[in-house]
Amino acid sequence: MFISFEGLDGSGKTTQIERLHARLEAAGKTVVRVREPGGTAVSERIRSLLLDPDAPIVPRAELLLFSAARAQVCDEIIRPALRSGDVVIADRFFDSTTAYQGGGRGLANPDWLGDFHRFVTDGLVPDLTVYLRLDPETALARRRARSATDDRMEASGQKFFDRVAKAYDTLAASEPERFVVLNAALPVEVLAEAIWRDVRRVDGNLGGARR
Numbered sequence: 001m002f003i004s005f006e007g008l009d010g011s012g013k014t015t016q017i018e019r020l021h022a023r024l025e026a027a028g029k030t031v032v033r034v035r036e037p038g039g040t041a042v043s044e045r046i047r048s049l050l051l052d053p054d055a056p057i058v059p060r061a062e063l064l065l066f067s068a069a070r071a072q073v074c075d076e077i078i079r080p081a082l083r084s085g086d087v088v089i090a091d092r093f094f095d096s097t098t099a100y101q102g103g104g105r106g107l108a109n110p111d112w113l114g115d116f117h118r119f120v121t122d123g124l125v126p127d128l129t130v131y132l133r134l135d136p137e138t139a140l141a142r143r144r145a146r147s148a149t150d151d152r153m154e155a156s157g158q159k160f161f162d163r164v165a166k167a168y169d170t171l172a173a174s175e176p177e178r179f180v181v182l183n184a185a186l187p188v189e190v191l192a193e194a195i196w197r198d199v200r201r202v203d204g205n206l207g208g209a210r211r
């Protein structure tokens, strides 16, 4: 089973991924976690390029670098793990590129990006995508509380994040089967319960009811 988490920086993905990871392990599953960009030697190098505030990157190159890191993670980590029967949890996947580069940078229309993502991942699509939805102002306030400095992406400005948030909403609405949309302002425990319910719905072996 392959689960991805999406949302603005500051939406609480990491906390919820940790909760889910623990619950899946308690249920006897082996869990492999990946973060994007990153996760392999090559992808971590690409990550430091992408987040470096002192290295300007034009939007087209940005789209390709995020995608190059993803292609590597798919072949090196995600596919082998799924073949072994592990559960893979990805902190961001191709929806981040659609939202940040497609929506935020205004780079490409979603139809073109759909084909592109299929090429990049060689057809790998998450079974479930948890979108932790937060308004861009609250996300910014959370980021400020967490760290005084922005990485290159975070320094892109509030208008950029408004466009990213809008793109996420459009994306989630266009694929209601794959996406579960949750209000990221809810208490941690409430969100963790909701996510667990959805994971069990998708993986019948965990004791949940399938749709």
Ligand code: TYD
Binding pocket: 008, 009, 010, 013, 035, 036, 037, 051, 066, 067, 092, 093, 094, 096, 097, 098, 100, 101, 153, 154
């Ligand atoms: P990271 O620190 O991992 O984000 P988070 O705050 O979610 O932990 O940094 C990743 C940054 O890169 C984040 O701002 C989102 C952005 N990003 C893209 O713009 N496109 C992508 O395809 C991915 C995977 C991330």
